[in-house]
Amino acid sequence: xxxxxxxxxxxxxxxxxxxxxxxxxxxxxxxxxxxxxxxxxxxxxxxxxxxxxxxxxxxxxxxxxxxxxxxxxxxxxxxxxxxxxxxxxxxxxxxxxxxxxxxxxxxxxxxxxxxxxxxxxxxxxxxxxxxxxxxxxxxxxxxxxxxxxxxxxxxxxx
Numbered sequence: 001x002x003x004x005x006x007x008x009x010x011x012x013x014x015x016x017x018x019x020x021x022x023x024x025x026x027x028x029x030x031x032x033x034x035x036x037x038x039x040x041x042x043x044x045x046x047x048x049x050x051x052x053x054x055x056x057x058x059x060x061x062x063x064x065x066x067x068x069x070x071x072x073x074x075x076x077x078x079x080x081x082x083x084x085x086x087x088x089x090x091x092x093x094x095x096x097x098x099x100x101x102x103x104x105x106x107x108x109x110x111x112x113x114x115x116x117x118x119x120x121x122x123x124x125x126x127x128x129x130x131x132x133x134x135x136x137x138x139x140x141x142x143x144x145x146x147x148x149x150x151x152x153x154x155x156x157x158x
Contacts, residue, residue: 004035004037004041005041005044005045005048005049007035008031008035008037008041008042008045009045009049009050011031011034011035012024012026012045012046012050012070016070016071016072022071022072023069023070023071024069024070024071025067025068025069026067026068026070027066027067027068028042028043028066028068042068046058046060046068046070048095050070051096051099052073053096053099053100053102053103054099054102054103054106055072055073055103055106055107056070056071056072056073057070057071057072057073058070081109081146081147081149081150084100084104084146085143085146085147085150088100088142088143088146089139090136090139091132091135091136091138091139092135092138092139092142093135093138094122094123094124094138097122097138097139097142098119098122100142101115101118101119102115104146109149110149114149118142118145121141121145122138122141122142127141
């Protein structure tokens with residue numbers, strides 16, 4: 001059985017897919033009523049599943065007449081990989097790294113198999129180190145693996 005968070009995510013994703021311009025505006029209270037949950041549940045779903053790493057831009061206005069606007073960010077292609085590698089920085093949490101991999105898989109830059117292998121390699125179950133060393137190693141591994149994908153796909157190495 002799917003959780004309420006899964007249902008909310010699926011509903012919002014469906015609205016985005018059907019949107020002519022790739023943008024939706026929703027009312028937090030309307031969604032909470034629709035899914036019989038508290039507004040903080042809506043906040044949780046949006047904060048964890050509609051992130052920039054996963055390819056979404058979220059704007060929010062609180063108060064009377066407030067809204068949540070969600071739009072799909074531009075698709076990542078191979079030409080943007082260099083910037084993405086720089087954006088990884090010197091440390092990255094597992095959730096953020098997985099969000100990047102999800103987006104690259106969704107945008108067709110990584111195959112399902114590649115994304116799965118990268119997720120496994122950067123998992124906290126594999127990187128058994130204390131923080132912040134684990135996040136630092138994850139960032140170095142992710143940046144190196146994304147660079148290898150870029151080099152291979154760009155034809156710069158064999």
